[in-house]
Amino acid sequence: MKKIFFLSCCIVFCGAVFAQSVHIQYAGTSPQQSYAARMIRKALLLKGYSIKEIQTDYTIVLTVDPGKAVNEAYSILPTGKTITITGGDERGVIYGSLSLAESIRNGTGLQKIKTENEQPHLPFRAIKFDLPWDTYRHSYALDLHSETCKDVHFWEAFLDMMAENRFNALTLWNLHPYVYLIKAKNYPEASPFTDKELNEWKKLFHSIMAMAKERSIDTYLVPFNIFVSPSFAKAHHVAMDNLEHNFFVNGDTSSIIKRYTRESVTQVLQEYPELTGFGLTLGEGMGGMDPQQREDWMKETIIEGMRLANRKSKLIHRIPFSSNLGSLGPTSIETEILTRKAIDEEGKMDFLEKPIWADLKYNWSHAHSTPTLVKVHGGKLFDTYFKPEPQNYKITWTARNEDFFCLRWGVPDFIRAHIATNNQSYVGGYCLGSETYIPAKDYFTKTGITVNWKYAFERQWLFYKLWGRLLYDPATPDALFRAEFTRRYGKQGENLLEANSLAGKTPLRLASSFDFTWDFSLYSEGFMSLHDKTVDYITVDRQIDQPPTDPDYVSVADYIKTISSGGSFAAGKVTPPVLSAMLEKDCLKALELVKDIHAVNNNALMYEVADIQTWADLGLYFSEKLKGAVSLQLYRTKGGAQNKQDAIQHLEKALAFWDKVIAITRPIYNDMPLVHFTEQKGNTKEQNEALRFHWEKLRSDVAKDVETARNAVVH
Numbered sequence: 001m002k003k004i005f006f007l008s009c010c011i012v013f014c015g016a017v018f019a020q021s022v023h024i025q026y027a028g029t030s031p032q033q034s035y036a037a038r039m040i041r042k043a044l045l046l047k048g049y050s051i052k053e054i055q056t057d058y059t060i061v062l063t064v065d066p067g068k069a070v071n072e073a074y075s076i077l078p079t080g081k082t083i084t085i086t087g088g089d090e091r092g093v094i095y096g097s098l099s100l101a102e103s104i105r106n107g108t109g110l111q112k113i114k115t116e117n118e119q120p121h122l123p124f125r126a127i128k129f130d131l132p133w134d135t136y137r138h139s140y141a142l143d144l145h146s147e148t149c150k151d152v153h154f155w156e157a158f159l160d161m162m163a164e165n166r167f168n169a170l171t172l173w174n175l176h177p178y179v180y181l182i183k184a185k186n187y188p189e190a191s192p193f194t195d196k197e198l199n200e201w202k203k204l205f206h207s208i209m210a211m212a213k214e215r216s217i218d219t220y221l222v223p224f225n226i227f228v229s230p231s232f233a234k235a236h237h238v239a240m241d242n243l244e245h246n247f248f249v250n251g252d253t254s255s256i257i258k259r260y261t262r263e264s265v266t267q268v269l270q271e272y273p274e275l276t277g278f279g280l281t282l283g284e285g286m287g288g289m290d291p292q293q294r295e296d297w298m299k300e301t302i303i304e305g306m307r308l309a310n311r312k313s314k315l316i317h318r319i320p321f322s323s324n325l326g327s328l329g330p331t332s333i334e335t336e337i338l339t340r341k342a343i344d345e346e347g348k349m350d351f352l353e354k355p356i357w358a359d360l361k362y363n364w365s366h367a368h369s370t371p372t373l374v375k376v377h378g379g380k381l382f383d384t385y386f387k388p389e390p391q392n393y394k395i396t397w398t399a400r401n402e403d404f405f406c407l408r409w410g411v412p413d414f415i416r417a418h419i420a421t422n423n424q425s426y427v428g429g430y431c432l433g434s435e436t437y438i439p440a441k442d443y444f445t446k447t448g449i450t451v452n453w454k455y456a457f458e459r460q461w462l463f464y465k466l467w468g469r470l471l472y473d474p475a476t477p478d479a480l481f482r483a484e485f486t487r488r489y490g491k492q493g494e495n496l497l498e499a500n501s502l503a504g505k506t507p508l509r510l511a512s513s514f515d516f517t518w519d520f521s522l523y524s525e526g527f528m529s530l531h532d533k534t535v536d537y538i539t540v541d542r543q544i545d546q547p548p549t550d551p552d553y554v555s556v557a558d559y560i561k562t563i564s565s566g567g568s569f570a571a572g573k574v575t576p577p578v579l580s581a582m583l584e585k586d587c588l589k590a591l592e593l594v595k596d597i598h599a600v601n602n603n604a605l606m607y608e609v610a611d612i613q614t615w616a617d618l619g620l621y622f623s624e625k626l627k628g629a630v631s632l633q634l635y636r637t638k639g640g641a642q643n644k645q646d647a648i649q650h651l652e653k654a655l656a657f658w659d660k661v662i663a664i665t666r667p668i669y670n671d672m673p674l675v676h677f678t679e680q681k682g683n684t685k686e687q688n689e690a691l692r693f694h695w696e697k698l699r700s701d702v703a704k705d706v707e708t709a710r711n712a713v714v715h
Helices: 031-046 090-105 152-164 195-214 230-236 255-271 291-308 333-346 412-421 461-472 478-493 496-503 505-513 540-545 556-564 576-594 603-638 641-665 685-690 695-710
Strands: 004-012 019-027 058-064 074-079 082-087 116-118 124-130 169-174 218-223 277-281 314-318 356-361 393-400 427-433 528-531 534-537
Touching: 019 031, 031 058, 031 090, 031 195, 058 090, 074 090, 082 090, 090 116, 090 152, 124 393, 124 461, 152 195, 152 461, 169 195, 169 277, 169 427, 195 218, 218 314, 255 291, 277 291, 291 333, 314 333, 314 393, 333 356, 333 393, 356 427, 412 461, 412 496, 427 461, 461 478, 478 496, 478 603, 496 505, 496 576, 496 603, 505 576, 505 603, 534 695, 540 556, 540 603, 540 695, 556 576, 556 603, 576 603, 603 641, 603 695, 641 695
Parallel strands: 019 058, 058 082, 124 169, 124 427, 169 218, 218 277, 277 314, 314 356, 356 393, 393 427
Antiparallel strands: 004 019, 074 082, 074 116, 528 534
């Protein structure tokens, strides 16, 4: 018999002489419905409602009815004094309950709740989370999150955020994760931990997965291929050239490593029934292997380990981006054909739930550039994975953010355009996250400034809300996001969404105009990129010469070359003058929208406004830099004293805007560790950890642009 729970709430309205009471009816045997009811209750309490066992005026009913709604969909139906939330499944009930809770927090009384129906646009809406221990890139900027990520309260808050924003999958990435979850039955020597230490790790991971399941969030473990623990390597004298877990090494396919990996996968799935599945990421630690050997290794280890677990699980197959020392090139059609065959075969395996998620990086490591698909990791993408249309797998896009970590960001129309561009029937969704940043410890906020958040991801609440809610339903109106600003900041929050949308185009336009490849090749927040093996400031000369990412953009060099020869550009092309004007228009408007906001005694609002101002001033700096670059290139190719003077003046104005950025950020932001710096070869650990990013540290480089113009000569 289904157990029904009732929660009674006495609702006390300000100044009212009467009380209204509410009870919530739900299946108490369902942890998901219990969570949903708890979130509604929490929203009521936040509005000052008290809980009492009294005669009730309103009833909120939570129910699952697959016949009325598809998976993850929900309806909210107010009928008289009853509000019924119906989900197509337990996840739908959670989303409907969170929507009602959101309305309550925003001040909507139960008597004014309206009928609502919503269903998912994309079924896979995941977060990519690199765990800070044994990270893909070893760096102090990642290590500093270790203690925060060992705290179960962090994960509770992060998973709450995911559920609220309709993310339904958490993918946990680690070079060699098994030793943190199990002591291998046949290879106990692989564990570097005492029994007590391992039990603490187990408790953490069981808690993460249990909380995720309660919120109806899938969990995936994504290891990086042929890695073993140092203790295992030393005990069996295998993988000795990879004791530091450097992923650019030849693959060690020893039979003992295969067996150890296979058995570890099986044991993890058996000891962690809450774990949804595994991910494959072909490449790291697999140097010297051709694509077929890599696929074969995965099939013999992780896939076979999943089969031997004797339970169903899900699979993410990250489509290989490079063959490293293999025989086939990174953009080889042969590699695509081989990979598609492997994924098609996985789709026929009865122990793997359908669909298989076949994942590709959208625009390499910088999805926050243009919504146009220009490249994937490795370069060109052919249509092998789409034609003929797959039956047992869906394409998912990893939307990496290696571009901004400190400054808040949110441009809803960019995300809508991204999703609309990838609306094909073979697309299953997105996986959002970074590899050079972990959103855990807040190492940005200046010490001594009191704020109302604890964790880094809470600073970027708009980023997650926009991506998550729009992936679930791209038709979600801007009014919903504006309402959140108003809830947080009252009337002063009314213009913040629009201001964010305008100023937040700055990094997108830089990344669209300045071509990139892997992680370190661009850091938009700092106007930095990889140059001669070092990540440093993008000089005016580099801005002139660098080709654009977006095919509609035109570089400064090509622009001057074309107009100097009497040529012209087709309508829609974003030339440097057009880009400069766009930046100037949007950033000035953003500044106008926030100029009268006074964040007295409200540091959260102060930071919101400061970040908008910073993005806007960076945009105005970029606009003047582009004008200076055009004049400088004109002078070098055609001469003219006025061209040189214009270049100097525009670059001086650019420096002035950079100084405004420093003036805003210096008092409120720390010097920040950055993986892009701490990976510099030849440095000691101490030297790497001493390297920090702040806009002030780049001022001398920005000033050199002016000197470049002053010293320019005609070619």
